[in-house]
């Protein structure tokens with residue numbers, strides 16, 4: 590085992606250019622943790638927020654960016670019974686994924702699905718943990734319900750469309766171009782609206798209203814989401830790309846028995862994340878093994894080109910996931 594590894598660090602808060610190749614000590618797995626030699630890491634918008642100084646890592650996490658990856662288990666901490674050295678895993682990471690080696694709780698790793706390559710597997714955990722916990726656990730989506738997800742072509746959106754469709758929901762989505770909407774329909778969306786041309790409130794209300802909305806946009810979407818919900822509908826907020834502050838008439842929430850909720854994954858306890866992993870192993874991994882759902886891949890960059898990967902996710906032209914090739 591080498592003592593040092595290549596990694597990408599955030600040299601100071603700023604634009605993509607502040608990402609810098611560096612050498613760091615190879616981390617050691619603590620009790621209950623595994624050490625993974627990564628083949629690929631996934632790139633997520635929260636990485637760009639962290640780089641810009643807008644999303645601090647939890648105090649116990651690595652300062653290196655990177656919330657997910659896939660590779661081979663090369664060492665076990667005390668108390669680990671779930672994995673053996675040599676197993677191929679994909680893992681939700683507390684941070685530190687832009688590196689050749691990373692540690693994480695053993696219970697936050699899942700097997701690389703049958704027939705899936707490491708690049709796709711690296712791009713599973715962050716969006717799948719987020720979508721499963723917010724759409725199915727928190728949002729309680731059921732077969733036959735009308736589900737609206739904004740940002741349909743994003744990493745989160747492409748995952749939510751596929752999983753909601755696979756579990757029998759009727760999926761409505763919004764995206765910023767006709768080409769993005771076409772991809773969303775191919776993934777299973779019944780209706781995909783180019784939000785630059787159509788008003789989602791009218792379309793969703795005319796279909797009976799959404800039973801559940803997953804939103805990352807915020808801003809003026811918040812009152813419009815409230816209007817688009819059916820009676821007893823649920824709104825789950827996972828980000829605020831257009832800002833978190835609006836004026837809202839809360840009487841609607843009372844009169845139509847709505848639920849407004851939301852969550853962020855990263856600060857949740859190890860136990861909470863392990864529970865999400867357990868549920869997904871049972872309910873979602875069979876779909877991945879069978880190829881019923883799979884990550885939509887946009888592009889691949891070498892680890893040393895992480896700045897270009899961040900520029901790609903921030904310019905908004907991508908569809909699906911961006912991967913960093915670590916080895």
Ligand SMILES: NC(=O)c1ccc[n+]([C@@H]2O[C@H](COP(=O)([O-])OP(=O)(O)OC[C@H]3O[C@@H](n4cnc5c(N)ncnc54)[C@H](OP(=O)(O)O)[C@@H]3O)[C@@H](O)[C@H]2O)c1
Pocket residue numbers: 632633634635715716719740741742743744745746763764765766769805806826827828829830831852853854855902903905909
């Ligand atoms: N709460 C959590 O635990 C959690 C976990 C992971 C990610 N997230 C959040 O979920 C969102 C999606 O993450 P991701 O990694 O899938 O990112 P991503 O692929 O970059 O997705 C962002 C999407 O939002 C759309 N969008 C709509 N309005 C926008 C605006 N005003 N500014 C920028 N983009 C806008 C973009 O495309 P179009 O505008 O062209 O449609 C794009 O598809 C991010 O905001 C991320 O921070 C939250």
